[in-house]
Amino acid sequence: MGERDRRYIAELNEGEKFYGFYLVVEKVLKYAKNDNPYLDILLQDRTGRITAKLWEKAQEMDAEFNVGDIVGVAGAVEKFRDSIQIKIEKIRRIDEEKRIEENLTDSEFIVTTPKNIDEMWSEIWEIIKNIKNPYLSKLLSRIYRKYEKQLKSLPGSMRLHHAYQGGLLEHIFNTVKIAKSICKVYDEINEELFIAGVLAHDIGKIRELSGRYVFDYTDEGNFIGHVVLGRDMLIEEAKEIEGFPELLRLKLEHIILSHHGKYEWQSPKEPAFPEAQLVYQIDEIDTRLYQMKNSIESDVSEGKWTSKSNYFKRVLYKGENPEKPLDNEDNETRGKEGKETKTDDKQTSLF
Ligand SMILES: [Fe+2]
Ligand SMILES: [Fe+2]
Secondary structure: OOOOEEOOHHHOOOOOEEEEEEEEEEEEEEEOOOOOEEEEEEEEEOOEEEEEEEOOOHHHHHOOOOOOOEEEEEEEEEEEOOEEEEEEEEEEEOOHHHHHHOOOOHHHOOOEOOOOHHHHHHHHHHHHHOOOOHHHHHHHHHHHHHOHHHHHHOOOOOOOOOOOEOHHHHHHHHHHHHHHHHHHHOOOOOHHHHHHHHHHOOOOHHHHEEOOOOOEEOHHHHHOOHHHHHHHHHHHHHHOOOOOOHHHHHHHHHHHHOOOOOHHHOOOOOOOOHHHHHHHHHHHHHHHHHHHHHHHHHOOOOOOEOOOOOOOOOOOEOOOOOOOHHHOOOOOEEEEOOOOOOOOOOOOOOO
């Protein structure tokens, strides 16, 4: 590849030319203001995601590869607003033979939770096993046994938080740990109802999202959403447990239906008792903290403060000596996005 180096997404630096192998997560043919077609692509490898633009022969190239394919890319890293993106110079689908030749295993392309999935899983099971209420314990055991595969692999959400494999489990793990520590302070809380509510609040994601490497909303996810789907699943599972008390089921239904907190955030109910209020606020803590960390890490503007173009729409403090996140190989930079800019186009000999 001549003078170019192979790069993972988290290693990309503004201005450099590089080559690499990535998974295509999204691909859309769009038209610029001057009517020129281009491909707007989202690429992923085990270190993160980045937006890429292809201007050359965009219509023709649209048929050459699809979402879910592994591609070889030669390109340049450009800055746009406060993010970086790739300008693709060459792109080619990598077939099975070439994958073996280049030793490109699946783990090269999947972004996973930084936490250990099996350890989180066994800690959650420990918590379920310690629940004394037989109905709550049966209910959670049923759900966690039946959906183990999905609970271990799905992302926390498509874009907003923990948007990587195992992200849902990480989110459940974080929220249940926070819940456990809150119980030490407020002993008037019904701990078992609260913990069961936390463990069940996002089960609707099992039916809202699907996919193996590239996740997407299911039809029922788009039509109904995880809040109501979760309530449906809870009713179905509770029905299978003989004598499940109606009031207990209603309280759990309410926790699921109110966990987004406010009507303006598409919550069908607002929390009506302390355990429901706490589930909503814990969910908010874990989600917002992730978004803040991610906004700080993926910001590429100079100095100690981020720009305002982030979820919070305000400047965030990066520290006295902020390292440019993209210079740091260990950094988890995810969801970098930007818009198209143009630079000079050089041919490469990669393909
Ligand atoms: Fe949720
Ligand atoms: Fe949640």
